[in-house]
Amino acid sequence: xxxxxxxxxxxxxDTTTPSVARMYEYLLGGSQHYEADRKACADLLSIAPxxxxxxxxxxxxxxxxxxxxxxxxxxxxFLDHGSGLPTLDNVHEVAQRxxxxxxxxxxxxxxxxxxHGRTQLHENDNVMVIDQDMRETQKIRAATDAFLDWNQPxxxxxxSVLHCLPDTDDERDPAALIKRVAAELPVGSxxxxxxxxxxxxxxRHSVTRLMAKATHDRWGRVRERHEVRKYFDGMTIIDxxxxxxxxDWQPDNPPPPIHLRPTDWIEWGGVAKIxx
Numbered sequence: 001x002x003x004x005x006x007x008x009x010x011x012x013x014d015t016t017t018p019s020v021a022r023m024y025e026y027l028l029g030g031s032q033h034y035e036a037d038r039k040a041c042a043d044l045l046s047i048a049p050x051x052x053x054x055x056x057x058x059x060x061x062x063x064x065x066x067x068x069x070x071x072x073x074x075x076x077x078f079l080d081h082g083s084g085l086p087t088l089d090n091v092h093e094v095a096q097r098x099x100x101x102x103x104x105x106x107x108x109x110x111x112x113x114x115x116h117g118r119t120q121l122h123e124n125d126n127v128m129v130i131d132q133d134m135r136e137t138q139k140i141r142a143a144t145d146a147f148l149d150w151n152q153p154x155x156x157x158x159x160s161v162l163h164c165l166p167d168t169d170d171e172r173d174p175a176a177l178i179k180r181v182a183a184e185l186p187v188g189s190x191x192x193x194x195x196x197x198x199x200x201x202x203x204r205h206s207v208t209r210l211m212a213k214a215t216h217d218r219w220g221r222v223r224e225r226h227e228v229r230k231y232f233d234g235m236t237i238i239d240x241x242x243x244x245x246x247x248d249w250q251p252d253n254p255p256p257p258i259h260l261r262p263t264d265w266i267e268w269g270g271v272a273k274i275x276x
Contacts, residue, residue, distance in 0.1 A: 013111045018214045020164055021110045025085040027055035032085050032116065040214040047206045048198075050262030058160045058194065058267045061246035063089050065192050065271060068250060069155050070098035075190060077154040078104045079144065081134040081181075082161030086116050091157065092127045101126060105144050109133050134161065135172045137180045153188040156181050160267060162195040162231070165220040174220070178231045185274045190238075193231050194246050194269025196222050203264050225268055235272035243270040 018040035026033040026041055045051050069075040076099055080091050083106035095102035106117060107130045117129040130143045141150075148154060162174045171180065182191055198204045204222040211219040229243055241248055246267045247255045 017216055021084045021113050024055055027052045028087055030087055043210055048203055048264040050264050054267055057247050061249055062159050063094050066091050066094040070095045075153055075155045076102045077148050079154055080157045081107045083108050085113050107132055107134050107140055135177050154185055155190045157192045159194055163220050187276045189274040191272045194267045195228055196265055197225050197268045198222050198265035228269055232272050236275050238271045
């Protein structure tokens with residue numbers, strides 16, 4: 001929903017088809033999910049046992065990166081693509097602890113995400129919820145023109161969402177999406193990207209098949225590191241730490257040693273700056 005726009009009627013929430021947002025929320029220990037979501041998570045855990053650990057690691061990364069961007073980089077505007085269900089320490093909560101005037105625009109088109117987001121955020125004038133597919137960049141830009149200052153730096157977040165998008169030969173391809181968003185961002189902005197990757201061919205293919213079937217093809221692909229690295233072409237990657245397992249991105253505490261880490265898949269990515 002755009003800033004100041006009246007909510008439009010949406011189809012009823014489908015409780016029989018797993019939702020990626022609800023599955024993620026279940027893995028984080030939340031309560032906004034259904035039997036279909038729990039069953040899909042059980043199937044997913046049978047292929048990739050570290051999935052719940054990765055969900056929590058990813059959420060910790062999101063909190064850290066928003067805190068660091070707000071506190072150390074002076075960012076006061078955030079555009080969160082595929083924001084998911086509200087949970088503890090959302091982007092606006094982290095950013096507004098640093099700066100109460102920080103603005104956050106959440107983008108999602110999951111009916112349950114929109115319903116909960118609007119209920120919880122309606123009294124916060126520095127937060128908006130946009131009912132839109134994250135690939136509709138022109139519509140998102142139009143919706144935020146009166147809310148965000150597009151002459152000032154913005155942090156665009158694509159945290160654990162690009163694996164939900166399939167590869168295409170047009171502008172809806174994930175790499176094309178990132179390129180368009182980067183071109184729109186003012187100089188001094190930041191791009192935050194991570195997604196699920198695996199060096200294990202069996203895991204990549206098995207998870208991709210499972211999720212495509214469970215979500216009725218509302219899914220993309222588990223990718224490899226070199227594919228995610230290409231998303232950052234043309235941007236200046238913040239290094240250290242560079243592109244890494246997100247558990248290693250400016251951690252608050254020493255990360256676990258290699259032999260205690262997942263071997264099936266990881267959340268991999270980092271942060272880049274938009275330069276002149």
